[in-house]
Amino acid sequence: MFNNNNNNRIKTFTNIPTPFYFYDLDILDKTLDCIQRESGKHGYHVHYAIKANANTRIMEKIQSYGLGADCVSGNEILRSLETGYPAKKIVYAGVGKSDREIQIALDANIFCFNCESIPEIELINELASARNKMAKIAIRINPNVNANTHHYITTGIEENKFGINRWEFDDILETLKQCKHIELIGFHFHIGSQITDLSVFKGLCLRINEIQNWFEERQILVNHINVGGGFGVDYNEPDSNPIPDFETFFGIFKEFLQIRHNQSLHFELGRSIVAQCGSLISKVLYVKKGVNTKFAILDAGMTELLRPALYQAYHKIENLSSTGAPENYDVVGPICESSDCFGKSIRLPRTQRNDLIALRSTGAYGEAMASRYNLREIANSVFSDDLA
Ligand SMILES: *Cc1c(COP(=O)(O)O)cnc(C)c1O
Numbered sequence: 001m002f003n004n005n006n007n008n009r010i011k012t013f014t015n016i017p018t019p020f021y022f023y024d025l026d027i028l029d030k031t032l033d034c035i036q037r038e039s040g041k042h043g044y045h046v047h048y049a050i051k052a053n054a055n056t057r058i059m060e061k062i063q064s065y066g067l068g069a070d071c072v073s074g075n076e077i078l079r080s081l082e083t084g085y086p087a088k089k090i091v092y093a094g095v096g097k098s099d100r101e102i103q104i105a106l107d108a109n110i111f112c113f114n115c116e117s118i119p120e121i122e123l124i125n126e127l128a129s130a131r132n133k134m135a136k137i138a139i140r141i142n143p144n145v146n147a148n149t150h151h152y153i154t155t156g157i158e159e160n161k162f163g164i165n166r167w168e169f170d171d172i173l174e175t176l177k178q179c180k181h182i183e184l185i186g187f188h189f190h191i192g193s194q195i196t197d198l199s200v201f202k203g204l205c206l207r208i209n210e211i212q213n214w215f216e217e218r219q220i221l222v223n224h225i226n227v228g229g230g231f232g233v234d235y236n237e238p239d240s241n242p243i244p245d246f247e248t249f250f251g252i253f254k255e256f257l258q259i260r261h262n263q264s265l266h267f268e269l270g271r272s273i274v275a276q277c278g279s280l281i282s283k284v285l286y287v288k289k290g291v292n293t294k295f296a297i298l299d300a301g302m303t304e305l306l307r308p309a310l311y312q313a314y315h316k317i318e319n320l321s322s323t324g325a326p327e328n329y330d331v332v333g334p335i336c337e338s339s340d341c342f343g344k345s346i347r348l349p350r351t352q353r354n355d356l357i358a359l360r361s362t363g364a365y366g367e368a369m370a371s372r373y374n375l376r377e378i379a380n381s382v383f384s385d386d387l388a
Contacts, residue, residue, distance in 0.1 A: 049270030147192030190228025278363025301333020324350030
């Protein structure tokens with residue numbers, strides 16, 4: 001994206017106040033083309049996990065490819081409706097759905113609630129009953145599959161707060177019998193994020209097969225399976241691998257998941273759709289000598305990109321302005337927290353004040369996690385077609 005053919009783009013960046021989020025719509029289009037083609041081969045349904053990036057233009061573009069929305073709050077449901085996602089393609093998960101949020105979803109007639117506990121199912125039943133409606137739900141099952149990813153972004157093992165565990169299945173069936181305004185239409189799974197070891201998804205498929213058998217023995221059939229998201233991206237080499245290998249990803253489910261007759265298969269992809277189209281563009285404020293190191297202090301920090309401070313995530317760092325001899329820098333932000341650091345001993349061409357720095361692969365969980373800590377302004381977003 002920022003290779004030598006693209007010097008003109010770097011020149012146009014020079015006139016834009018930093019920091020800002022830059023989105024390459026060409027990469028987003030190519031990613032969506034690929035998803036449409038590869039999921040279409042098998043008739044799979046893909047919902048965009050909008051918590052990854054709820055920027056309106058990004059959401060509208062993804063919607064234009066026919067994807068549905070995966071929401072984790074009432075406001076995300078409202079934003080999805082505003083940006084054109086049909087209610088019948090909206091799914092809604094979350095361990096702490098409030099009364100107001102459930103009402104929003106019921107009033108909108110969304111496709112499916114992904115329910116995470118028995119008391120939640122009981123509340124949805126009560127609120128649906130008051131509206132004289134049937135609420136369609138899937139139970140989010142904790143399949144106890146380890147995603148082999150950072151423990152803060154693992155969600156599918158029993159000690160996590162997410163989902164319903166196997167030892168609760170009998171109680172769930174009892175609850176569903178009591179709840180006359182609930183219709184069970186699916187089984188939902190989501191085991192974690194940034195999963196690059198694809199054998200994890202094979203393990204998930206095999207576990208889902210067992211779980212389906214258990215329910216089938218009890219005469220419970222559902223019309224869809226939702227396997228969640230979590231497909232990872234290449235943060236080390238975004239230019240070599242700008243588009244995740246969706247052919248292999250969907251192929252694993254085709255090969256290992258036993259889908260019943262007339263059952264549809266749904267995915268909730270976030271990061272793998274939007275990560276690589278985004279970069280955070282920042283300027284060097286100062287280069288400061290440390291004890292055994294040099295600090296490159298940027299005008300962007302954890303307020304614009306939280307992932308490194310939150311779970312030691314790595315984003316590739318590039319100096320767009322310099323071609324000098326390489327040196328090591330600790331690249332840090334201006335925020336008053338020691339964890340406000342983007343990388344230690346990063347090799348960059350000789351760096352000085354006012355150089356433009358790109359933090360790559362920030363399209364997912366970048367802008368979406370921005371905060372106003374230290375009373376900073378929320379950074380602007382700039383799209384590749386704005387610069388044409
Ligand atoms: C966050 C989330 C996703 C998307 O995860 P990615 O790793 O971004 O693909 C999907 N489903 C649920 C329920 C989520 O919470």
